Amino acid sequence: MSATIHRLDQRPAPSLDPMVALIAADMNLVNAVILDRMQSDIPLIPTLAGHLIAGGGKRMRPMLTLASAKLLGYTGTRHHRLAAAVEFIHTATLLHDDVVDGSDLRRGKRTANLIWGNPASVLVGDFLFSRSFELMVEDGSLKVLKILSSASAIIAEGEVNQLTAARRIDTPEERYLDIIVAKTAALFAAACKIAAVVAERSEAEEAALDAYGRNLGVAFQLVDDAIDYVSDADTMGKDAGDDFRDGKATLPVILAYARGNAEDRTFWKAAIEGHRASDADFAHALDLVRATRAIDDTLARARHYGQRAIDALAIFPNGKAKDAMVEAVDFAIARAF
Structure with missing residues (x-):
């Protein structure tokens, strides 16, 4: 089989549409699970959860679980509940993050904590x-449970690491990378890897999907941190400059501080300290x-990192699923332009 060489700069106007079309039927089933499992006899729970879950997110992480299953030719149904579990983990972290950050906007809408208060947001998270x-326990696989529970712990560690790095202009690039690998890339990786587990594929294929998701997650977060300085609220779904005002030493700040003159560095230190x-x-x-x-x-x-994600798919056969996953990488990066 001849290898197809994919390069990030050869396809114009990348889109998630191929991936959305690829997994549309499966996503309908995942959404049904999400709707069912967010219900509670306590009315505030589905109301608050629904505000964020139905708030216009792309469902990127569960989409990756479904697309990875398509890539592997999996025809079962276990991935539907697990994709819903992935989305619940992500949504819970968003609810908690908005409380920690004191955010007012999420996906262009008022945050749950702004409407219902911090205690309700934390508890619904x-x-x-x-x-x-x-959902993980119902699946019955200890391996899946280990992958997703480990990712959940790593996300929390990443958020605490970010919290302790806040207002510190001397945050090294290596620590910043550790933070985004943990808080963003870990769940991307797990979302992809569990598809190989339920499809009972080789460890090499598990590792390839893990690498794809992890590198895509890093690229995704790098772009997010860049567009905080180059975009606007309508595009980002949050206020421009939120990271700046929150004192987050993201990579644009780390690089600008390192390259600035003495006056610039004095400004950055004062700015990041608030x-x-x-x-x-x-x-x-x-x-x-x-x-x-x-x-x-x-x-x-x-x-x-996007190219590394694409390269990780090299062991899989060419086809619609692989093409859609490649284009998803392009899309993640093109959001900045």
């Missing part, structure tokens, strides 16, 4: 975590990240 573990957070300060930060090519290089790193 706990409910969704519990639902995800019920002393320079006005609109004018954010505008100055934008000038600095552009002048130091920090955004360009952040996106270059995203493309690097």
